[in-house]
Amino acid sequence: MASMAITRHELSRRREQLQDLQRYLAVLEADHDGSRAKLLGFRQRYLEALGPLMRELDEIDAQLHQATALLSEALKRQGVDAPVSASQRAKPWPDVPALPDATPLPPEPTGPLTDLPPPSLKTLYRRAAMRFHPDLAPSGPEREVCEQRMMIVNEAYASSDRHRLESLLLAAGELPEKVIGGPADAVRAWLGLCEHLVQGRIRIVRAQTAVLQNLQMHQLRVAIERAEAGGMKPLDIMATRLRTQIAERRQELYIGERVGSDASLAADFLRKRYQRLTGLGLQ
Incomplete structure (x- = not known):
């Protein structure tokens, strides 16, 4: 494989491009x-302000669901079909x-800019096999x-993924x-990697930023x-709305616990x- 020493101008330009990428990152x-x-x-501020009220409402809803389920079963035994909605459970916060840890960049090759072509993909694969083959490990x-x-x-060799083999x-x-390769080609390849x-x-x-910004909690914030x-x-x-809902549910629970003796009610x-x-609506 033919190889040319990287020029100072090209080396400077590629380094500046890499630094620009790193600054952008x-x-x-x-x-x-x-x-x-x-x-x-x-999230912390929201839960401190509303968490106790939301938990209280969830507890009353659970009691109300249990009471209405028992009421529905009692009506069915009397031949009256009455619907019961599924229990409404609060969704957990996502x-x-x-961010996952970044892969550290490899050290820059040192030495004179002499010509030494990088190894072939097959050679890289053989070196990786010598290092990682399970038969050679305890x-x-x-x-x-x-x-x-x-x-x-x-997988990297099968897909000709040279960068992955190099990284490993x-x-x-x-x-x-x-x-x-290198150091001449090594510097060029190092910059590319x-x-x-x-x-x-x-x-x-x-x-990951897009995922974060699409969270309902982000939009609420x-x-x-x-x-x-x-x-x-x-x-x-x-x-205030939660307190109103709590009062309404308590009233609903109070009524639900007292209409059982009258099938129509x-x-x-x-x-x-x-x-x-x-x-x-129901027919």
Whole structure:
């Protein structure tokens, strides 16, 4: 394979491009981490303000569902069919995971810019097999790790994924010159590998940021903070609504526990409750 020493101008230009990518990545990561911190802070504030009321409402709803289920069963024994809606359970708050750890960039090759072509894909595969083949590892956890890595090696070789084989070998301590050639071609290949890793990280950060911004909790935070900036107190309004719902449910529970002796009243109570919960009318 023919090889040319990388020129100082090309080396400087590629390094600047890599640094630009890294700066852009740092901005994306900072934006993600800032949004995540705001979201976690909002969740804490939201739960402190409304959590006790939401739990109280859930407990009353559970009691009410149990009472109406018993009422419906009693009516069925009397030949009266009355609908009962499914129990309404509060949805758990979604996780807001942090960004996964980034793969560290390999060290830059050193030495004079002499010509040494990078090894072939097959040579890389052989070197990876010598390092990770499970038959060469002692039994136990270390062998299991080697089996998993060897599966990755085989997949990378089958798909001609040179970058993946290089990353595995460099992470395992293989000399850069033996993995990406060099030092002349090693520097060029090192820059390409670093660009590949940084661009992959950018895709991960963008994807996770999009997931975070699509969370209902994020949209709720934006709406509440916008209302607060306009002088409103949305959390106080929501707390008032929850207290109203709690009072209504308690009244409903009180009625439900006392209409059992009258089949007509009990059936009418269950139908109205079903209609309120589902929004569906009954014939």
